[in-house]
Amino acid sequence: MKLSKKIMGSVVVIILFFCLSTFGYSQEIKVGSVHPLTGPRALPGIESHNGTEIAVDMQNSLGGILGGKRIRIVKGDAKDPEAAASETERLISTEGVKIIFGTYSSTCGAPAHQVAGRRGVLYFENIATEDTLTQRGNKFLIRFNNKGSQIGEMIADYSANFIAPMYNKKPTELKMVVVRLNDAWGTAIGGTAVKKSKEAKINVVGDFPYDLSVIDFKAMLIKIKSLDPDVIVFNSYATDGINLMKAARSIDLKPKAIIGSGVWACIPETGKALGDDANYIYDIESGFGVNPKYISEKAKKITAEFEKRYKEKFGVEPPSNSYLAFWSAWIALHEILTKTSELDTQKIRIIASEIDISEKDTNTGMGAKYAPTDHPDAGHNLKSTPIVRQRFNDKLYVVYPTKFAVCKGQKDPGWGKKKVSDEQIINWLKEMK
């Protein structure tokens, strides 16, 4: 009798335990965040993860997703392609995630997408730009950002139609050199910049791919100096971008315009390394800060909330990568994952193809319309567009496309003469009004 009471009591406890844990589990949904958190891409990787985190916080405060479930992020460190694949596998197999946000890097993103795609897991790619990512038939990949070829095309477009006339030159008279990382990302952006610039009849006099392991760039830049370029494109990450600029200055390499495509052009560290000589750099890629007159009140409110939360949580102003990752995750969470209560990735993918967010509803110049699964670029954002910004006193000002611009592009006065006063900036901003 005593024994059977004990057994009965144990069974009741066990049943209660499972009921309670099941009750807790059904109110929460785990999503993966796969970004480089260590290694050479850690700076932009962490920025991207942070943007995703704020989107999750904001959506949780509005009631979560998929029928009121609270979102919990589980992180994966995609420090290199192998780690990206194994971390994605771990999140899917061990943590049971069906939705992943990532990756910033094309090199790391590609294997991660493949792992997720094979397992039918939705992958919201925020920033990786390699063109072929959305051309591999992965039905579960959705990319918010531009393709590298779009950025390369914008580099060619702006150089031919704005920089050349600024110096009273025709595109054929404008000499361009492209210095780019020798990886998937550099090939996507810098390689396309070379191709599209040639198509725009710009005189491309050099294409210089380099490895991330290079420490000293002086010899390469001495060669570039002998080509006497008007425009140099530095398609680089952070440390190498700063290194290139310092080396260019040390040998007095003086192009008419320096175009940055990569995180180095917009981070405060570039300003700390170069001082006033960081001014007048063009940053051509995806970004934020379009003219407030152009964007909707809804976008302004969301942006303000994001910026407030970001500063409170991380103690700094959000950088470009965080804005992009935020909008990518926000649109996924708020516009797609609230439209159903079922965690059915096939169904969610169809919903993703049906949304149509105006470019006025974000501050990036981009809307969101994801190509359906039968499109050659399945999952790519058909409303993505790069913007051109110019750097003054560690801030970036949109100069192109004209409808987004807050000021016009300014002529670079050369090393040692790049000091810009607040008054000058105010006058430039007024000119656009």
Add this chain to the structure above:
Amino acid sequence: MEKIFIELLINGIVLGSIFALFSIGLTLIFGIMKIVNFAHGEYIMLGMYASFWLFSLMGINPYLSIIIIAPLFFFIGYLSQKFVIQPILNSPMVAQLLATVGLGIVMQNFALLFWSADPRSIQEVFIGRQGIEMLGVKISYEELMAFIIATPMNICLFIFLKYTKLGKALRATSQDMQAAKLMGIDVDKIYWIAFAISSASVGIAGSVILPIYPVNPTIGINFGLIAFVVVILGGITSINGTFITGIIIGIIDSFSGYLLPSVFKESSFFIILLLILWFRPIGLFGRALA
């Protein structure tokens, strides 16, 4: 064309002196302790960070910060040898390799945890001064300082090893550890001194490199790789060989960066390394083993 040749040559010599500066310490460890220190690059990285924070927080000029960094890194080297290297000295080579690789990873992640992945750089120390002109080629003061500091450092180390009692003890230990013990040399003490001197020289290198290159937690890998090439090519036990080979590698790097497509630049000195080792396995200035 002549001007470009001179510019590349001068750039190569200056670059080579930087390579020599951060490779000398590895020669000491390699030559005396027969330990392959895969964390060598991370010591350079920490040296750069130490100099950066002394400059940023206390306004101390990187060249003056050597006065603080040299003894600090001497002590760090002593601790590393005592607690990481000494316990595995008699272990199989695989264990030794893994220990130094592990040490390097710990140092990288320490830097990442405390200082983030942001690249850190300082503006040129001699702001407003453009540098000197030599044979029509501009050399920044920062690069000139690297050359000026590397050369006497090499000379001092050579004199120390050649003419001082402690230096002779270090050389004796590198030649034959057992014989050195029999002669009454405290080999354990020699080992920590070698590691500490190596660490101090790398800390000095970090201070000198920072005004030229930015630092981030993973930069040590790049420096470490070059240091290994320089040391192996120079002949593992030869300090002078390391200095001269550093200059040679710098010149090769400079000319190959100009003449070859950029993607082949890094492989040029590895190809030279393979070719030279093919004909002279002990390196350019190495001693033949007994």
